[in-house]
Amino acid sequence: MQAVNVRRRALNLTEPSGPRFGQQGQGTPLRLLIVGDSSAAGVGVGRQNDALSGQLTSRLTQGRHLTWRLEATTGHRSADALARVRALPPQTFDVAVLALGVNDVTRLARRRRFHMEQCALIKLLRDRFGVRLVVLSGVPPMAYFPALPQPLAWVLGRHAARLDRVLSNLAAGNHDLIHLPFTMAPDPALAAQDGYHPSAAAYSLWAETLAETINAELSCTSRPAPQARRICRTNETE
Structure with missing residues (x-):
């Protein structure tokens, strides 16, 4: 009943205007793909420049020629993102950022299914698009979303933690996979008007952490051999 009421009363924010692909900067080439749900799409702000893609790309252009693309839609689950990426024409990316999980939580996706869909998406990124670094953004702690009342917030928060452990x-x-936990403080200022999506300040913090992580990984000269990959060999139980 609480979930129904939240959906009925929710403030429906649209995806921001602005480019979803482009090139910028000069220097070493870097090709970036961002895949995700409404948070990756930038819901909560009015312009893509203030959203995740705009703030992340601006932080990755120092000394680089960045080619980037955003593939994200409100309401997308892992399965939807997988289908969307499968439909992309052949091209090459160096780094992919995945921002998924909230809609899997609200649909009460089982851990096994979430595990399988994330595995399939990662494999697709590697095999078809040549991605050599995948950053898995952690599932947000939904227990702290201002728009969610108790005990609904507690229930969704527990399930969000379960799915985040799948990503971890x-x-x-795996040398080419990074799980980036969601570590922002439960501050109302980091939520948009709807109490559900990130604000511009939250997008800035998220983008900063992502950029620091990507820069550190790309500057690392010693990596384990590719044989060290063990992705998807561990089954997730219910």
Whole structure:
């Protein structure tokens, strides 16, 4: 009943205007793909420049020629993102950022299914698009979303933590996968008007953390051999 009421009363924010692909900067080439749901699409702000893609790309252009693309839609689950990426024409990316999980949580996706769909998406990015670094953005702690009342917030928060552990386990022991936990403080100022999506300040913090992580990984000269990959060999139980 709480979930129904939240949906009925929710402030429906649209995806921001602005470019979803482009090139900028000069220097070493870097090709970036961002895949995700409404948070990746930038819901909560009015312009893509203030959203995740705009703030992240601006932080990655120092000394680089950045080619980037955003593939994200409100309401997308992991399965939807997988289908969307499958439909892309052949091209090459160096780094992919995945921002998925909230809609899997609200649909009460089982851990096994979430695990399988994330695995399939990662494999597709590697095999068809040549991605050599995948950053898995952590599932946000939904227990702290201002728009969610208790005990609904607690229930969704628990399930969000379960699915986030799936991402953490996927990244463990894989040199080209990074799980980036959601570490922002539960500050109302970091939520948009709807109490559900990130504000411009939250997008800025998120983009800064992502950029620092990507820069550190790209500057690392010693990596384990590719044989060290063990992705999707560990089954997720219900």
